[in-house]
Amino acid sequence: MNKILLVAQREFLTRVQKKTFLLTTILLPLIIFGFYALIIYFSVNGGENVNIAVVDNANIFKGKLDNKDEVSFSFLPNESKSDLIAKVTAGTYDGYIYLPQNTNVLYSDSIQIVSAKKIGIITRDQIQDQINNKLREARLLSLNISKAQLDSAQAENRVGFTMLNGTEDSDAKVGASLIVGYISGFLIYIILFIYGTMVMRGVMEEKVSRIAEVIVSSVKPFQLMMGKIFGIGAVGLIQFLIWIVLVFGLQFAVAMLFPDIMHQMQGQPVQPAGMQAAQAYQAAQDSPGIMSGLSQINFPMIIGCFIFYFLGGYLLYSALFAAVGSAVNEDPQDAQSLMLPITMPIIFAIVIMTKAVQDPSSGIAVFGSLFPLTSPIVMMARIAHGVPDPVPYWQLITSMLLLIGGFLATTWLAAKIYRTGILMYGKKITWKEMWKWVMRKS
Structure with missing residues (x-):
């Protein structure tokens, strides 16, 4: 030994x-x-901030789209496409959505987001989620469903998991x-x-x-x-x-x-x-x-x-x-x-x-x-x-x-x-x- x-x-x-x-x-x-600290710092403070200008002449979104994380929407009244292009080119906004008065976006037409630079995949998903949620809400309201009924139908119940001994998992x-x-x-x-x-x-x-x-x-x-x-x-x-x-x-x-x-x-x-x-x-x-x-x-x-x-x-x-x-x-x-x-x-x-x-x-x-x-x-x-x-x-x-x-x-x-x-x-x-x-x- x-x-x-x-x-x-x-x-x-x-x-x-x-x-x-x-x-x-x-x-x-x-x-x-x-490296770990840098990743944390940039994940908290270094996200992509995208501001989308919205001209909603058809009043589809009722002047409101929820901002989420790094995505924000700014509604602009009485703006033409040329004005929007100029503002996006100047860097005032990162992109724009233009909906003419006769659009039928609720059921058929698609929504185009025009931007001066490529938008990341995560930010794209956030933009799509916000727009689709509002369109879904607008479709239900068009069927004479009240806002309270809509909120009640869309409410999500919390699903919890508990062990037999009573411990919450x-x-x-x-x-x-x-x-x-x-x-x-x-x-x-x-x-x-x-x-x-x-x-x-x-x-x-x-x-x-x-x-x-x-x-x-x-x-x-x-x-x-x-x-x-x-x-x-x-x-x-x-x-x-x-x-x-x-x-x-x-x-x-x-x-x-x-x-x-x-x-x-x-x-x-x-x-x-x-x-x-x-x-x-x-x-x-x-x-x-x-x-x-x-x-x-x-x-x-x-x-x-x-x-x-x-x-x-x-x-x-x-x-x-x-x-x-x-x-x-x-x-x-x-x-x-x-x-x-x-x-x-x-x-x-x-x-x-x-x-x-x-x-x-x-x-x-x-x-x-x-x-x-x-x-x-x-x-x-x-x-x-x-x-x-x-x-x-x-x-x-x-x-x-x-x-x-x-x-x-x-x-x-x-x-x-x-x-x-x-x-x-x-x-x-x-x-x-x-x-x-x-x-x-x-």
């Missing part, structure tokens, strides 16, 4: 003392947070849980690739440079492999703890320095991450805001599980990456061919995660959260929705135990491969050959 700790200490200090470690640990989150919480689960699972995905590949490259460098031959004279191959895994894993854990502190610290700083922006953020609807989220949680657009949804999430549980699945997933996959690194010679293409069976479960886990964040109780989500090769990614996507619902305690405990068992099994397999591969040179290794090393008796 002492030799494993010595190797781990060497791997840890070698990487932590490099300037690149400080740059990636401190500057990377600052850069990411800077709000749209804000569902949307925020989807975002947190998606981000957590994707972070685990990145971790497995970055630090697993780092272990593989470390083993390859020592093998190619023949340093491993010197080290194994005093340290057993298994001890060398475990020392590298623990040492690099400690580097990754320290990095993520620093990142967590920086992220929360920067968020607090932004809230203190820019309270107006944070207030506007609270009024923004939940914007799901990814196309799947946008399709599944369109209702979240009417939710109170992302902050109210985030306040309902059990972050201590998520952070604790994140650390466990980070360590468990890293230890499981890093053992396999170390085995591949020990079997590879100078040609990096050999590593790519041997990595395919290892990376396929990680990619498969991401595919399952896109389903799990939308439907955490589905069969494929439950399977992915229990299977050790996919559970670090998929379970994080499910936990964000809540424990014990939709993730019962027995599933969470079973997943953790299976992940520990998977780590022990992969470590045993990797150790059998590492013991032979670290000292083998000049031969192209295949998975069939590596399986022979596993089955070989000590």
Whole structure:
């Protein structure tokens, strides 16, 4: 055990003392947070402001169109088309709508919006929605339906969702849980690739440079492999703890320095991450805001599980990456061919995660959260929705135990491969050959 700790200490200090470690640990989150702050700022203050001039000689809109977000309508009486064109050309308005007195736009004629510049797709939708709503209202009023009856017919009832235990399952919480689960699972995905590949490259460098031959004279191959895994894993854990502190610290700083922006953020609807989220949680657009949804999430549980699945997933996959690194010679293409069976479960886990964040109780989500090769990614996507619902305690405990068992099994397999591969040179290794090393008796 002492030799494993010595190797781990060497791997840890070698990487932590490099300037690149400080740059990636401190500057990377600052850069990411800077981009994130810019996105928030421009999403709040940098929208497209379009002012449409309306000449309604047919009195279709009754002198009123609702302004929404970045779209506003200005009704101008007694203006000709030439006057409107001149004002749009001069930049007084961004576009115009001209309805002659004899138009039949309620039932047949179309409405043309003339502009001097292209109008964005989101702004187009807002303009179309406002016009169509007013035309629909005008058609109903033309059928002698009163305004009160029209408002009553168009009123939308709020549809709420409640669990059997009485807990309200709000749209804000569902949307925020989807975002947190998606981000957590994707972070685990990145971790497995970055630090697993780092272990593989470390083993390859020592093998190619023949340093491993010197080290194994005093340290057993298994001890060398475990020392590298623990040492690099400690580097990754320290990095993520620093990142967590920086992220929360920067968020607090932004809230203190820019309270107006944070207030506007609270009024923004939940914007799901990814196309799947946008399709599944369109209702979240009417939710109170992302902050109210985030306040309902059990972050201590998520952070604790994140650390466990980070360590468990890293230890499981890093053992396999170390085995591949020990079997590879100078040609990096050999590593790519041997990595395919290892990376396929990680990619498969991401595919399952896109389903799990939308439907955490589905069969494929439950399977992915229990299977050790996919559970670090998929379970994080499910936990964000809540424990014990939709993730019962027995599933969470079973997943953790299976992940520990998977780590022990992969470590045993990797150790059998590492013991032979670290000292083998000049031969192209295949998975069939590596399986022979596993089955070989000590």
